Amino acid sequence: MLKLSQKVESLPSSPSMAISSQAKKMKSEGIDVIDLSIGEPDFNTPEHIIDAAMAAAKAGATKYTVPAGNESLRKAIAQKFKQDNELDYTVAEITTGVGAKQLIFNAFMATLESGDEVVVPTPCWVSYGDIVALHGGVPVYVPCSEAVGFKLTPEALRQSITAKTRWLIINSPGNPTGAVYSRAELEALGEVLQDFPEVLVMSDEIYEHIILTGVPFVSFAQACPYLKDRMLIINGVSKSYAMTGWRLGYAAGPEKLIGGMNKLESQSCTSATSVAQAAAQAALLGDQDCVRQARQTFVDRLATIRSELAIVPELTLSSVPDGAFYLFLGCQSLIGRRTAEGKVLDSDAAVSGFLLNAAKVATVPGAAFGMSPYVRLSFATDPALVVKALKNIRSAIDGLA
Numbered sequence: 200m201l202k203l204s205q206k207v208e209s210l211p212s213s214p215s216m217a218i219s220s221q222a223k224k225m226k227s228e229g230i231d232v233i234d235l236s237i238g239e240p241d242f243n244t245p246e247h248i249i250d251a252a253m254a255a256a257k258a259g260a261t262k263y264t265v266p267a268g269n270e271s272l273r274k275a276i277a278q279k280f281k282q283d284n285e286l287d288y289t290v291a292e293i294t295t296g297v298g299a300k301q302l303i304f305n306a307f308m309a310t311l312e313s314g315d316e317v318v319v320p321t322p323c324w325v326s327y328g329d330i331v332a333l334h335g336g337v338p339v340y341v342p343c344s345e346a347v348g349f350k351l352t353p354e355a356l357r358q359s360i361t362a363k364t365r366w367l368i369i370n371s372p373g374n375p376t377g378a379v380y381s382r383a384e385l386e387a388l389g390e391v392l393q394d395f396p397e398v399l400v401m402s403d404e405i406y407e408h409i410i411l412t413g414v415p416f417v418s419f420a421q422a423c424p425y426l427k428d429r430m431l432i433i434n435g436v437s438k439s440y441a442m443t444g445w446r447l448g449y450a451a452g453p454e455k456l457i458g459g460m461n462k463l464e465s466q467s468c469t470s471a472t473s474v475a476q477a478a479a480q481a482a483l484l485g486d487q488d489c490v491r492q493a494r495q496t497f498v499d500r501l502a503t504i505r506s507e508l509a510i511v512p513e514l515t516l517s518s519v520p521d522g523a524f525y526l527f528l529g530c531q532s533l534i535g536r537r538t539a540e541g542k543v544l545d546s547d548a549a550v551s552g553f554l555l556n557a558a559k560v561a562t563v564p565g566a567a568f569g570m571s572p573y574v575r576l577s578f579a580t581d582p583a584l585v586v587k588a589l590k591n592i593r594s595a596i597d598g599l600a
């Protein structure tokens with residue numbers, strides 16, 4: 200009998216990808232499902248980026264590149280850090296990979312020994328903990344409730360650090376809550392970290408450009424320059440330029456860590472795809488109007504959806520998300536309700552399953568992000584569809600006992 204390794208046997212598939220696949224399957228069976236589970240912009244990659252990729256392919260950019268990615272791309276990334284974040288990185292301190300996800304994977308593979316702890320404030324992106332565990336690490340989840348804006352406090356950080364702590368992950372703007380850390384909040388975390396010089400910091404800034412309110416984005420390294428020699432910034436073009444399928448992420452950090460990640464890249468993917476590298480270079484160096492337009496689109500959508508949200512008071516929004524394109528909605532009042540078939544909604548996973556079956560709306564349960572009872576709705580989709588989804592949810596809830 201074919202056997203998988205123990206570590207793969209115990210590895211779950213990404214829950215959000217699994218729900219999205221289920222929604223796609225239902226659609227292929229002719230069921231009219233509204234998929235609000237996915238975390239990707241619904242618009243096309245801007246034309247000038249696609250043109251640059253096509254031109255690069257025609258000009259022969261179809262060969263292997265060095266594992267870190269073409270120097271011209273890394274120079275463009277260095278320029279982006281300088282312009283947007285007032286940060287200085289050399290090309291040797293920058294690497295690229297097959298999406299931010301692969302860089303997170305490589306960073307943990309390059310640094311974790313069995314039993315090393317990684318502090319993960321929750322609610323958090325679905326994959327951090329599983330990637331940590333796959334590499335022998337122990338995710339230490341630190342609940343950050345609505346009351347603290349879903350953000351890690353300096354006190355909670357201090358309490359979560361032990362002699363085994365290797366990393367802290369901060370994701371701002373955050374998935375699934377849209378919480379954005381202010382400069383002062385980052386500085387307060389930085390102050391705690393000064394007492395723990397062995398702890399590395401991963402700052403996942405993939406939603407940097409998707410800011411929905413007046414709260415400004417500040418990079419962790421910009422707020423705490425003294426952490427730069429132990430901080431890895433994770434970013435990429437997926438969310439800012441509607442380029443999820445191109446699979447191109449980038450990271451900046453200490454040369455030794457970047458070197459370790461490059462070694463892993465050379466033994467796994469060789470490099471990110473050459474044509475995607477050309478596309479990312481064009482995205483970063485080109486006109487940033489597309490980024491501004493995308494941001495405005497999300498701001499407008501949020502306004503439309505918020506005004507319609509009142510029709511489903513059972514789903515509660517504690518505060519307006521400052522960034523990203525998700526609503527993390529409390530569903531406490533649905534817990535304990537009974538479906539027409541007699542099934543009790545005993546968890547947010549059950550609520551999410553009910554919404555899929557009865558309202559034909561795909562959402563991701565809070566449990567996938569480490570905090571219950573919530574459901575996450577993505578509004579990286581046509582707002583008319585989101586409004587239709589809310590109406591479907593209303594009717595489905597009205598059918599509950």
Ligand code: PLP
Pocket residue numbers: 238297298299300301324370373374403405434435436437443447448
């Ligand atoms: N980090 C966060 C917080 C995300 O939400 C995602 C994707 O959903 C990623 C990283 C991965 O991004 P990429 O498409 O670059 O792999």
